[in-house]
Amino acid sequence: MSDETDAGEGGMRIEADLVRQLAELLSENDLTEIEVEDGTRRIVVKREIMVTSAPPSPAPLAQPAAAAPAFAASGPAATPANHPGTVKSPMVGTVYLAGEPGSPAFVTAGQKVNEGDTLLIIEAMKVMNPILSPRAGIVREINVVDGQPVEFDQPLVIIE
Numbered sequence: 357m358s359d360e361t362d363a364g365e366g367g368m369r370i371e372a373d374l375v376r377q378l379a380e381l382l383s384e385n386d387l388t389e390i391e392v393e394d395g396t397r398r399i400v401v402k403r404e405i406m407v408t409s410a411p412p413s414p415a416p417l418a419q420p421a422a423a424a425p426a427f428a429a430s431g432p433a434a435t436p437a438n439h440p441g442t443v444k445s446p447m448v449g450t451v452y453l454a455g456e457p458g459s460p461a462f463v464t465a466g467q468k469v470n471e472g473d474t475l476l477i478i479e480a481m482k483v484m485n486p487i488l489s490p491r492a493g494i495v496r497e498i499n500v501v502d503g504q505p506v507e508f509d510q511p512l513v514i515i516e
Contacts, residue, residue, distance in 0.1 A: 385505040441515045445506045449480035453502045467495045
């Protein structure tokens, strides 16, 4: 059996092995969607997450607590997802808080930033994409940790 399937004349050749590898990446990195584009060929692999009305198990509760920064703003605040100063991920990838291992972070909580300053980097498809501050302000929260996989539209940083 071949790992490639021909869709007919002029059709796209599907590489089953590539699709399997992408599906494994989804599971390994707890992602919901991954997309690969090569010339005119584009492969999108998605998975749906079932939401049930049952209370969450203790294991998933432990994950967000571990990812939460120790320097979160004190006092009552809006959640990162709906806070007006939230900078969200424009892509799926891996977040890096510094330009290279061992270097200081681009920003820290409490730091003043200007519009256009680099907040962090997201690596996607082996390309380093700087995420820039959309406005000047003070970094109140950093909602990700170095090396963490991130989803599209995931809250990254809150700037007030």
